[in-house]
Amino acid sequence: MTEAAAGELRADCARCFGLCCVAPAFAASTDFALDKPAGQPCRNLRPDFGCGIHAELRDRGFPGCTVFDCFGAGQRVAQETFGGRDWRAAPQTARQMFDVFAVMRPLHELLWYLTEALALRPPAELAEELSAALAETDRLATDSPQTLLTLDVDAHRGKVNALLSRTGDLARARGGAAGADHRGAALVGRDLRRADLRGANLRGALLIAADLRDVDLTRADLTGADLRAADLRGADLSGSLFLHQSQLDAARGDRHTRLPARRTHPAHWSMLPLTPHRPSRRRSR
Template structure:
């Protein structure tokens, strides 16, 4: 990938050390399997420390906050903190707090688009499509570089709607969608072990708790697929399209699950091979 294909502002991986705990303050969350308590938007999580670090970071799952472990801002947090607001945090300049939180809500989807466009270019699409993707990447980065007022006037959903067809076309040319069409399908808790999913279109599919043990997902388009608690033990995700780290973190896998080289195997995954069931006995 050439230098001109790379977004400029702050990287596409979260760097919490350069953020002000924005994901711990800006969004609301409700008591559920993902979060232990209710928290209104704009109110700091009770576990956010004065240095903007999480006080229970190493115990999030055990303390009832698995939703925190799978959230990814795609680098939007540090861009808002260090670039858009020039390093001024919301505690020392409280008058900017609401604006900063609202900007973060726009920046996060822009950075998600930057990640998808970068991934699309890495699939080496034909020249014409590559030019369109590169132009969209540059335009998205330009929008993300705007000042707070410009960002808050951006209709980010409408903009995403203009970019998504390019991503869909890229996935199709890479083999995604050559198989079954399950776009947006509600596959919650379904046993999919005998379902052919090579090259399937699973964009936005709800795969929460689905049984995908041993399934080959080569060239399956997993854009926005919800893999929370999906059982991917022994599954082959190594050639899946648009698979993100946060999706893998939300799933349940083991040492036999095959992953793309850029994905880090989650530390909470079981070491049990797929064929074994039940608790491990000492």
């Protein structure tokens, strides 16, 4: 396994060329303070590819930037695929570089999920399939720009997602039956404080502004769940599955929110009011 697959699955902006600030389009909204066409640099991008308002992004109307993670795709495109040549010094590479970034980012996201899946110690046969998918995904990410641009990312993602879903289902059922199936459910703004979500399938669920205060999410599969503005104060996510840091960055929480290892309490949580602490509800089944 290459270094990228093993240990570079988080953004390292110092080794990138501001690709997330140039390649995608922004639509003026509560996440972005301006419209920006794809391929055009954000007005806040500095000549050294740093962000001119990085410390003030939320206050200046760019919370969407604070929750974006390329899973390390940016530095891989910059340093490996294009050999350290930046799009300003070599403008002829710009369009191709931006298009490759759009392919590399989902590949690196899959690498992250596959790594997390293997850490759950699935049965040997499934672990072998996951390891093979990890190796194949990383191999695809090493291809040339021309080859990457011909890749059917959706087809590859579909195959990998089937493995990840199987892994999540097995992990959710450990210690008893799996929890409720809310896969893809529209739970926007819902008060879920009395819901039993232990072992629940919340893959792709819309939990925007949902009230999850003090909820026990042990073994809940949170793959791709939209947690923007979800209230996680006092919630127990320490045993949740496939929870990414960017999901936490988009949510609300406090020092009583319990997180998995290698996840951190976002800095902006410290500015939110504390909820009266109560132990997470643990119902018997």
